Amino acid sequence: MPQRTSRKALHGLVPVEFRDSEIAGRGVFARRAFRAGDVVVSYAPKQRRLPADTDVARVAAGTKLTLLSEGKWVIVPDTSEPGGWLCNHSCAPNAALYSSGEGRIQCIRPIARGEEVTIFYGWVTRNQPGRDPCRCGAAGCRRVINFDVTDADAVCFETRTAEGEALQRRIDEYAEYLCSINQEQVLDTLLSTLAAMRRR
Numbered sequence: 001m002p003q004r005t006s007r008k009a010l011h012g013l014v015p016v017e018f019r020d021s022e023i024a025g026r027g028v029f030a031r032r033a034f035r036a037g038d039v040v041v042s043y044a045p046k047q048r049r050l051p052a053d054t055d056v057a058r059v060a061a062g063t064k065l066t067l068l069s070e071g072k073w074v075i076v077p078d079t080s081e082p083g084g085w086l087c088n089h090s091c092a093p094n095a096a097l098y099s100s101g102e103g104r105i106q107c108i109r110p111i112a113r114g115e116e117v118t119i120f121y122g123w124v125t126r127n128q129p130g131r132d133p134c135r136c137g138a139a140g141c142r143r144v145i146n147f148d149v150t151d152a153d154a155v156c157f158e159t160r161t162a163e164g165e166a167l168q169r170r171i172d173e174y175a176e177y178l179c180s181i182n183q184e185q186v187l188d189t190l191l192s193t194l195a196a197m198r199r200r
């Protein structure tokens with residue numbers, strides 16, 4: 001009979017640990033060094049993939065932890081076990097979340113042993129500025145995680161008013177920053193949200 005692997009031995013194989021973080025709650029920490037491109041950890045040890053147009057998926061999408069995958073699937077993590085879903089946000093992340101196929105966390109730059117593994121949440125909200133304060137501690141921390149657009153923004157979006165021009169400058173600043181961390185898709189979401197709000 002093959003010997004059962006002890007829990008301790010198994011733990012030694014897991015390349016990350018989950019423990020309290022100075023950023024928020026529990027975080028994910030590297031137990032070894034990683035190189036850019038390495039898969040660090042699965043988004044969740046168990047994850048369900050549901051067609052995005054079902055009621056179950058729509059209800060699940062109400063939580064911040066579900067992922068949209070390839071435009072037509074929703075990945076729902078089983079959060080009874082720790083996984084990459086515990087990664088904290090940073091304004092200067094060292095990893096990113098990928099949702100094509102299996103949800104997973106991959107390095108975008110080298111990560112040293114003991115370093116916290118962080119990702120960029122990229123949440124776009126409506127009329128909730130300051131909803132998610134950021135305590136990532138990065139040099140260029142925005143102090144807030146979400147990118148918010150308001151009804152007033154939607155009214156002046158793409159107009160030649162002083163408000164419209166101020167909004168455009170804000171969008172240009174976002175664009176520059178988001179491009180610098182390869183998160184341009186957040187800008188697309190922000191612009192399509194503004195466009196949708198204007199049409200209402």
Ligand SMILES: [Zn+2]
Pocket residue numbers: 090091092134135136137138140141142143144
């Ligand atoms: Zn921050």
